[in-house]
Amino acid sequence: xxxxxxxxxxxxxxxxxxxxxxxxxxxxxxxxxxxxxxxxxxxxxxxxxxxxxxxxxxxxxxxxxxxxxxxxxxxxxxxxxxxxxxxxxxxxxxxxxxxxxxxxxxxxxxxxxxxxxxxxxxxxxxxxxxxxxxxxxxxxxxxxxxxxxxxxxxxxxxxxxxxxxxxxxxxxxxxxxxxxxxxxxxxxxxxxxxxxxxxxxxxxxxxxxxxxxxxxxxxxxxxxxxxxxxxxxxxxxxxxxxxxxxxxxxxx
Numbered sequence: 001x002x003x004x005x006x007x008x009x010x011x012x013x014x015x016x017x018x019x020x021x022x023x024x025x026x027x028x029x030x031x032x033x034x035x036x037x038x039x040x041x042x043x044x045x046x047x048x049x050x051x052x053x054x055x056x057x058x059x060x061x062x063x064x065x066x067x068x069x070x071x072x073x074x075x076x077x078x079x080x081x082x083x084x085x086x087x088x089x090x091x092x093x094x095x096x097x098x099x100x101x102x103x104x105x106x107x108x109x110x111x112x113x114x115x116x117x118x119x120x121x122x123x124x125x126x127x128x129x130x131x132x133x134x135x136x137x138x139x140x141x142x143x144x145x146x147x148x149x150x151x152x153x154x155x156x157x158x159x160x161x162x163x164x165x166x167x168x169x170x171x172x173x174x175x176x177x178x179x180x181x182x183x184x185x186x187x188x189x190x191x192x193x194x195x196x197x198x199x200x201x202x203x204x205x206x207x208x209x210x211x212x213x214x215x216x217x218x219x220x221x222x223x224x225x226x227x228x229x230x231x232x233x234x235x236x237x238x239x240x241x242x243x244x245x246x247x248x249x250x251x252x
Contacts, residue, residue: 006032015040017050020066030057035065037072043189044068106214107168107178108207112228114164116220120157120227135238141246143196150200154234161235180241183207183233187242203242204233 001008010023015038027034038044048062079087135155139148165176186206187199194202208229215225236242 008032009035009037011037013040015042021052027055027058033059038068107175108211109214111168111179112211115228118160137246142243144200146197147200150230151234154231157231158235158238183236184241
């Protein structure tokens with residue numbers, strides 16, 4: 001709570017309408033602005049479109065006052081260098097000296113590095129006839145005409161990706177899940193306004209940008225990174241983390 005600016009901020013790992021409404025109902029600060037900050041992995045975009053019962057005297061606009069990690073990062077990325085410096089100084093004063101390399105670590109980048117240690121020309125084909133039929137059905141269901149070739153070419157690397165994820169999980173619990181969740185989150189963000197090949201390409205481009213900006217100093221070409229990203233996107237497609245499953249019309 002900030003009494004000087006009449007501001008109350010609720011920080012929560014629970015990202016639901018029920019949680020926001022419960023927090024609102026407990027407020028007894030008249031003429032205060034309420035902001036809800038989610039630190040959960042999923043986006044808060046849908047919550048900003050919901051209607052809430054706002055206590056009398058409380059200022060709360062869901063579109064502006066529901067925040068998440070992505071929305072804060074967008075603001076930070078738009079700051080000029082002087083404001084970024086002041087922000088960095090403030091964080092260091094509050095949290096102590098930061099290890100920038102640790103903060104910038106990305107599980108996606110780590111998986112790309114692990115994939116780069118493998119010889120793609122010696123990949124083991126692990127797609128059965130039944131699996132191939134299911135993949136083809138999902139391609140048709142989602143009208144992936146252009147992306148069909150990418151999926152067909154890269155599905156043979158799924159066994160390799162399985163091994164990489166297994167190795168990755170030895171570094172920490174659920175680490176491969178974080179990567180798959182990141183890809184799925186990008187899919188969810190784009191599926192309302194895009195479909196089919198456009199959506200597939202947008203997911204790939206978004207993940208590619210995320211990886212490329214964190215690969216400074218790494219000895220990997222853009223072409224190599226692009227192929228490894230394609231492999232991960234196709235793997236997520238086969239795992240039904242992205243795009244509709246023709247059997248139940250929803251992703252798993």
